[in-house]
Every structure is written in C-alpha cells, then in structure tokens.
Amino acid sequence: MTSVELDALRLSLEVAARSVAFSLPPAVVVAWILTRARFPGRMLFDAFVHLPLVLPPVAVGYALLLLLGARAPLGAWLRAHFGIQLPFTTAGAALATAVMTFPLMVRAMRLSLEGIDAGLEAAARTLGAGPLDRFFSITLPLMLPGILAGAVTAFAAGLGEFGAVITFAANIPGVTRTLPLALYTAMQSPDGEAVALRLAILSFTLGLTGLLAVELLVRGVRRRLGR
Amino acid sequence: MLRVSVVKRRPGFTLAAAFAAPTPGVIGLFGRSGSGKSTLIDTIAGLLPPDEGEVQLAASVLTDTRSGIAVPPERRRIGYVFQDSRLFPHLSVAGNLRYGEKRARSIFHYIRFEELLELLGLGPLLERRPHELSGGERQRVALGRALLSQPQLLLLDEPLASLDLARREEVLPYLERLRDWLSIPMVYVSHQFEEVLRLATYLVLLENGRVLAAGPVGEMSLRPELRTVLAPDLVGAVLDGLVTAVDAAGGTVELAVGSGRLQVSLRDVAAGARVRVQLLARDIILATQPVHSLSVRNALRGTVVEITPEEAASVLVRVDVGGPVLLARITEAARRALGLSPGDAVWVLVKAVSTRGHAFRLFGAPARAS
Numbered sequence: 001m002t003s004v005e006l007d008a009l010r011l012s013l014e015v016a017a018r019s020v021a022f023s024l025p026p027a028v029v030v031a032w033i034l035t036r037a038r039f040p041g042r043m044l045f046d047a048f049v050h051l052p053l054v055l056p057p058v059a060v061g062y063a064l065l066l067l068l069g070a071r072a073p074l075g076a077w078l079r080a081h082f083g084i085q086l087p088f089t090t091a092g093a094a095l096a097t098a099v100m101t102f103p104l105m106v107r108a109m110r111l112s113l114e115g116i117d118a119g120l121e122a123a124a125r126t127l128g129a130g131p132l133d134r135f136f137s138i139t140l141p142l143m144l145p146g147i148l149a150g151a152v153t154a155f156a157a158g159l160g161e162f163g164a165v166i167t168f169a170a171n172i173p174g175v176t177r178t179l180p181l182a183l184y185t186a187m188q189s190p191d192g193e194a195v196a197l198r199l200a201i202l203s204f205t206l207g208l209t210g211l212l213a214v215e216l217l218v219r220g221v222r223r224r225l226g227r
Numbered sequence: 228m229l230r231v232s233v234v235k236r237r238p239g240f241t242l243a244a245a246f247a248a249p250t251p252g253v254i255g256l257f258g259r260s261g262s263g264k265s266t267l268i269d270t271i272a273g274l275l276p277p278d279e280g281e282v283q284l285a286a287s288v289l290t291d292t293r294s295g296i297a298v299p300p301e302r303r304r305i306g307y308v309f310q311d312s313r314l315f316p317h318l319s320v321a322g323n324l325r326y327g328e329k330r331a332r333s334i335f336h337y338i339r340f341e342e343l344l345e346l347l348g349l350g351p352l353l354e355r356r357p358h359e360l361s362g363g364e365r366q367r368v369a370l371g372r373a374l375l376s377q378p379q380l381l382l383l384d385e386p387l388a389s390l391d392l393a394r395r396e397e398v399l400p401y402l403e404r405l406r407d408w409l410s411i412p413m414v415y416v417s418h419q420f421e422e423v424l425r426l427a428t429y430l431v432l433l434e435n436g437r438v439l440a441a442g443p444v445g446e447m448s449l450r451p452e453l454r455t456v457l458a459p460d461l462v463g464a465v466l467d468g469l470v471t472a473v474d475a476a477g478g479t480v481e482l483a484v485g486s487g488r489l490q491v492s493l494r495d496v497a498a499g500a501r502v503r504v505q506l507l508a509r510d511i512i513l514a515t516q517p518v519h520s521l522s523v524r525n526a527l528r529g530t531v532v533e534i535t536p537e538e539a540a541s542v543l544v545r546v547d548v549g550g551p552v553l554l555a556r557i558t559e560a561a562r563r564a565l566g567l568s569p570g571d572a573v574w575v576l577v578k579a580v581s582t583r584g585h586a587f588r589l590f591g592a593p594a595r596a597s
Binding site for chain 1: 272274299300301302303304305306307309311313315316317326327330331372373376
C-alpha cells in the first residue's frame with residue numbers, strides 16, 4: 001500500500017474508533033430512555049434521534065458548523081474555555097461521524113433492550129437491587145449483544161462517512177482525509193484511477209469484515225445467554 | 228399478621244380487597260384466573276402501587292396511601308417467586324442464588340447457602356445456566372434465590388402453573404418442607420384447589436377483585452362462598468387430625484376425628500403425626516341406622532346440622548361428628564326417603580380409599596397461629 005492509502009486507512013480507523021467511543025455511552029442512555037421511559041414528547045425525541053438517517057449528510061455537517069464553527073456561540077465557548085477546536089480537525093471528523101452513526105447504534109441497542117423481559121428487572125427489585133444496581137447488574141449485561149452489534153455496525157459505517165465529514169472537517173491530508181475522502185480526491189485527479197480502484201476495494205473489504213464481525217459477535221453472546 | 232386493604236382501579240377491572248391473616252403460616256390466595264390474585268400480590272410486593280389502601284406486615288407499615296408511605300420493593304424484604312421463574316439468563320444457577328444473598332448482607336441470615344442447597348436439592352445444578360434447566364428445576368432455583376435474600380415474607384404466584392403434573396409433584400414436596408422447616412410466612416397464589424389444600428393454613432377467597440371469604444382452611448372448606456368458585460366434585464370438609472395408629476401392611480392410618488376414628492389411606496407417617504384430609508362430599512354416604520356387613524371401614528356417629536339444596540336435585544348435608552363438621556352430598560330423593568332434617572342422628576360412612584390423594588402431612592405447621 002502507498003503512504004496515501006495507509007494514511008487514509010489509519011485515519012479512517014481512528015475517526016471511526018473515536019466516534020464509537022464518543023457515542024457509546026449516550027447511545028446506551030438514549031436507547032434505555034426510548035425503550036423504558038414514558039414521557040410527553042417521546043415520539044419527537046425518537047424522531048430527532050433518527051434524523052441523521054434521513055437528512056443529507058451535508059446538511060448534518062452544515063448544522064454542526066453552524067453550532068460548533070469558530071464564530072458560532074458554542075464553538076467559540078468551547079475554544080475559549082477548553083481550547084477545543086472541532087472544525088477542520090480529526091476530532092471534528094470523529095464527531096461528525098458519531099452524529100451520523102448514532103441512530104444506527106441506538107437502533108441495535110434498542111432492539112436488544114426490547115427483547116429483555118422487564119419482569120427480570122422487577123425480579124431484581126424484589127431481591128433488593130436499587131435502580132442503578134439493577135441497570136448495571138441486569139439490564140446492561142443483557143443488552144450486551146445489542147451494545148456490541150451497535151458498536152461494530154457504527155464503526156463499520158463510520159469508516160465510510162463522507163458528507164458530514166467533508167462539510168464539517170474539510171478534506172485535509174493526514175488530518176481529516178479518511179478513506180472515502182481519499183477515494184473522492186483520487187477520482188477528481190486526472191491520473192488517480194488506479195489509486196481510486198484500490199481504495200474502493202479496501203473500503204469493500206473493510207465493510208464486509210465489519211458486518212461479518214457483527215454477526216459472529218452477536219451469535220457468540222446469544223449462545224452464552226442461551227437465546 | 229399480614230394486613231392488606233387495597234384498591235386498584237384498572238380499565239374494566241377494580242381490585243378492592245382486604246384481609247388480615249395470621250403469620251407465620253401459608254396464606255392461600257385462591258380464585259379463578261382474572262379474579263385479581265396477581266394484582267393483589269403485586270401490591271403486597273410493592274411492584275404495583277395501589278390507588279388507595281395499606282399493607283402491613285407485623286409491626287411494619289409497607290404501604291399507606293393516606294400518610295404517603297410506599298416502601299420500594301427493593302427495601303421490603305419480600306421474596307417473590309414468579310410463575311415464569313424469571314431467572315437471570317446471563318448468570319449461572321449459583322450466580323442467580325447469590326444475587327439476592329449478596330444484597331441482603333446487612334441482614335441476619337437465617338438461611339445459609341449450604342443449608343438451602345440441601346433443602347432444595349440444588350447442589351448438582353450450581354454450574355448450569357438457566358436455559359439448561361427443566362421447568363421444575365427452574366422453579367426450585369427461583370425459590371432458592373428468593374429465600375436467600377432473607378425475606379420476611381415469601382410470595383408465590385402460581386409457581387406450579389407452568390409445569391405439567393409430574394413436574395408439579397417434583398416441586399410440591401419442597402414447598403411443604405419449606406413450610407414445615409422454616410417458619411417463614413408465605414402467600415401462595417393458585418387457582419388449583421389441590422395445591423392450596425396441600426400447602427395453605429389460611430385461605431383467602433378472591434372473586435372479581437373482591438374477597439368473598441377468608442379464614443382457616445378447615446373452616447373455609449365448609450363455607451358456601453367456596454362452593455361458588457370450586458367445582459362441585461371438589462367440595463368437601465377439610466380436617467386436620469392426629470394419627471393414632473398405623474397399619475403399615477394395609478397402607479392405612481387411623482385418625483382421631485371428633486369423637487370417632489377414621490381410616491385413611493396413607494403411607495410413611497408415624498403415630499402422632501398431624502395429617503390433613505379432605506373428605507369429599509360426593510364420597511360420603513349417610514345412614515339413619517348403624518350398618519353392619521358393609522365393606523366401608525369408616526362409620527362416624529353424627530347429627531345433621533343443616534341441609535342446603537343445591538342445583539341438580541341434590542342437597543348438601545352438614546353433619547356434626549362430635550366437634551368437626553362434615554359435608555355430604557345426597558340426592559333430594561334420598562333425603563326425602565330417609566326423612567332427614569336438622570337435629571337427626573345419622574351414621575356417616577366414608578370409604579378409606581376415597582380419601583387417597585387428599586391426605587397430607589402437616590408436621591410443624593400451625594393451623595392457627597398468632
């Protein structure tokens with residue numbers, strides 16, 4: 001592999017990994033709220049969480065710019081108080097990816113949470129377990145197949161995020177030029193066809209590996225739980 | 228004493244039930260499906276808050292809607308054995324058993340892990356996962372898990388309902404052992420009279436969300452309210468008696484019942500044991516004179532107390548046999564032929580074998596406790 005390809009691959013893996021780390025804890029909480037909690041406006045909240053699935057990724061990237069750009073209030077505040085700059089950085093690319101893959105992750109977790117009998121939590125209550133104790137000793141371990149599936153799906157999808165990343169974090173070699181961005185760049189250059197093909201094959205392979213990994217993981221955990 | 232008085236309104240159904248039952252002992256909550264039994268014990272467990280009312284166990288008030296007391300289930304120390312066992316699928320049998328025990332660490336442990344394994348025969352199952360257990364084994368593990376949380380009250384919601392007959396027989400003896408060996412108060416929900424008869428010391432009869440009648444099992448067996456719920460063939464007086472003699476070869480024992488003696492088919496009991504029998508009303512024959520040359524072993528002298536007409540041209544006769552009261556079902560035609568009316572002296576004939584299957588040991592269980 002050439003250094004361009006290696007750079008893009010390394011960056012894609014890093015961005016996807018960081019995006020999963022960003023979104024995992026809030027995704028667990030949101031999945032729990034959407035399955036177990038009943039409150040007014042739940043449907044609206046549900047729709048909002050799933051919005052990135054139906055919006056053009058460029059629109060999501062643009063919204064992030066409006067919110068976290070250098071001159072936007074939240075962006076300026078983050079920069080002034082914590083020295084955090086998100087646009088045009090790897091962290092920013094990871095954030096944009098996290099937002100885009102968030103609904104996928106929540107979906108997988110929700111599916112597994114819906115499969116958990118709420119009666120088990122009631123049983124844990126009668127055995128003396130308080131709310132947090134119940135969540136960590138019963139709900140979370142039983143959600144594990146969903147958490148794993150969600151994390152791996154989001155990771156695999158994150159490797160290929162294009163629109164939101166290029167809009168919010170731009171296309172900077174070695175900083176935000178991930179696999180799909182490198183592929184796009186290669187296609188734009190007159191003699192980049194061979195590079196583009198190799199990058200495309202690499203993307204295919206990664207995606208397929210990711211999806212197979214999800215399937216195997218979920219099967220393994222399910223077998224352990226006897227379901 | 229367990230005092231419960233709750234109102235819970237649901238669309239199309241209102242539970243408005245109140246009873247006060249002595250503890251320790253096994254309180255049988257008996258009624259048809261849909262009579263509100265599960266709703267009622269969920270309010271006792273605290274899993275379902277009542278709209279109004281109170282739940283009090285001994286001196287501790289667990290629920291009181293008027294003064295805003297609602298102890299959460301996790302702090303009630305009430306064990307719950309669910310119909311569907313609800314074992315945690317990600318934990319082994321040992322992990323399930325220890326779950327409640329760990330969380331009861333500040334409490335005096337009256338049941339130790341090793342003792343419990345022996346009591347419920349769980350030793351060989353410890354390493355298994357819940358999905359590797361049979362239905363009966365699951366319920367035994369659920370029972371053990373609830374007990375190890377060191378509860379002050381144990382609720383059992385139709386724990387045998389999902390099991391077939393053979394599996395039931397696998398679990399029932401363990402429940403009897405618990406009742407007799409640990410004096411932990413239990414509330415046993417069932418719509419099978421057989422189970423209630425075998426386990427309960429006190430009976431609460433539930434119908435359409437209301438308590439129809441409540442009292443010690445023997446008394447309740449004579450109450451007309453029970454007959455509105457029970458199949459006619461299952462009606463009959465329940466008596467607790469002491470074994471006075473054992474005929475090991477014949478497989479029968481002799482019980483002292485009132486002023487008379489009763490032969491009952493029962494094995495493996497010693498003289499002095501307390502035994503419960505149900506004498507089904509349909510199996511009892513009445514005679515106005517002493518009868519000889521009959522194969523029937525049991526003849527008790529008694530007095531007719533009351534005659535109640537039933538549907539299907541039969542009458543139910545209450546007979547006092549020197550303290551205990553029996554029920555006999557005879558046809559209206561037979562009553563007329565014998566000319567029976569209250570106050571008449573009669574002979575009550577019971578076949579020894581007819582009581583088989585309804586004879587139960589009750590070792591230390593108090594029929595009436597404080």
